[in-house]
Amino acid sequence: MTHHRHSQQSAPLIEMRDVHKSFGANAVLNGVSLSVRDGGVVCIIGPSGSGKSTILRCINGLMSIDRGTIRVGSFAVETLKSDKALVPLRHQVAMVFQQYNLFPHRTVLQNLTMAPVQVLGEKPAAVRERALALLAKVRLTGKQDAYPGELSGGQQQRVAIARALAMQPNVILFDEVTAALDPEMVSEVLNVIRDLAREGMTCVLVTHEMRFAQEVADEVFFTDRGVIVEHGPPGTLFQNPTDPRLKAFLEKVL
C-alpha cells in the first residue's frame, strides 16, 4: 500500500485519551483510549452495557465527556460545547443508528438532501444529484420518492447510510446498525459497509457481527466495564485472545 491514507505513520484521524464519562453515579467509560487512522476500519466489540455506543456518541459530541481528550482531525471535541460549535465536526463525522432514525415525514430523497442544504447551505440541485448517486450506490435507485415507513428495515438502514454519506464525511460511526434487522436483511447492509471500507472510508463500527468484524476490520477493540481490555488486528484478537474476559466473551458469541 503506497497510498498515504493507508500508511501507518500518519497521525491518527481519531484519538481518544483517557476518556471518562458517568451518568450520575453510573460510570460508563473509565479511561478509554483508542485511535483510528485515516482510512482505518475499526470494530468495537464487547458485552452490552460495556460503553461501546457511548464511545461513538462521545466521538461526534452527542455526549459530553467528564475527563480526557478526544481529537478528530483538527477538532478537540471536548472543547466544543454548543451545538453551533459542533456543526463543523458533524460535517466530518456522520453516524448511523441501530433504529435507523430516518425522518418519517420526509421522502427518502429529502432525508438525504435536508441536512446538506439546511445545515451546510449547499445548493439544492447539486445535493440532489449527489443524493441520487448515493441511492444508486446503496442499491436503492427508484426509491427516492418513497417514505421511510414504506421500506423494509434493510432498505431503511441503507437509506440511513446514504444520508450519512450525503454529508460527505471523513468518518462514519456505525452503532449496531444490523442489530434491529431481520436476519435476511443483515447482509445487504453489511455489503454496503464493506464497499465503503474498501473505498477507504474511515469507519468505526460497534457490532455484534463477529464474522464481519473479522473480515473488514484492521483493528478490533474489546471493551468491558468502560475500559478497552484488549485490542489488536482481528486475526490475533479472535484467534489468540489473552485476556480471560475476552476469551469468555468470544466463547459465548462465536
Added chain:
Amino acid sequence: MNAELKLFALGTVGVTFVLAALLVTVYGAETGRVLQALAMRTPLLLSGSPDFSRFEGGFAANIVISVWAMMIAAVAGTALGIGMISQSVLVRAPSVLLMNVLRNSPWLVVLYAMLYLLPFEIEAFGTIFSFSPVIKAIIGLALPVTANIAEVFRGGVEAVPTGQWESARSLGYRRLQILRRVVVPQAIQFMTPNLMTTYAMLFIGTSLVVVTGANDILSVARTVIASDGAHYATAIYLYVLFLFFLFCFPIAILTRWLEQRVRVRQ
C-alpha cells in the same frame, strides 16, 4: 369517518330532540308562539344587529373573540412551550412556573382581572391604543389558553422518539432547527386533536366574556330578555345552549376522527 358521521347524526338529532322536549314541557301550548319569538330575535342573537347588517355582536362576537384568542394563544403558547423544554434552567424554570400559574387560573377570575389590570387606553409609539371590552376579553381568554397550548406543545414534542433528536443533531442541526424541521412536523399529528379540544373549550369559555362588557351572545340574550320579558328567559337560554352545541359538537366529532386516524397510523 363512518362511525363518526353516525355519531354526529345521532348526537345532533338527540340533542335537538331533548331541547325541543324541554321547551314543550316548559311552555306547553305556548311553544309555537315562543318559537316565533325566537325566530324573530335570531338575527340579533347571531349578529348583534336586528337584520344581519353587521356582525359585531351576539354569536358572531363569540366566534371572533375565540378566533383571535386562539391565534394569540397559539403563538404565545408555542413560545412558552419551547421555553418549557429549553436546556437552560434559567429559561425552563420561569416558563414552567408561568405555565402553571396561567393554567391554574380560573378563566372568569382572569377576565375580571383584565378589567382592572388593563388600562382604558395606553400610549405607545405615538399612537393611542384603547382596550375595548372585546380586546380585554380576547387577552383575558388568551392567557389561560396559552398555558394549555404550551402543555399540548410540550406533550406533542415529547411524543416524538428521542432517536429523531439524536440523528438530527448528528447531522448538524441545532435545537431550534430540529424543532422546526424535524420534531414539530412530526408532533403536529399528536397536537392537532388536543388543540381542537382546547379550541372547543375556549369557545365555550367565550360565554364568560359578558363580564368584560363585550357585546357577546349572552349580553344580547340578557338585553332581549329585558325587552321581551322574563317569560322568554328559559327559551332564550335553551336557544343559546343549542347554538353553542351546534358550533362545538362538530369540532368534538372531528377531533375524535383525527385521534382515531393518528392511532391507526402508528
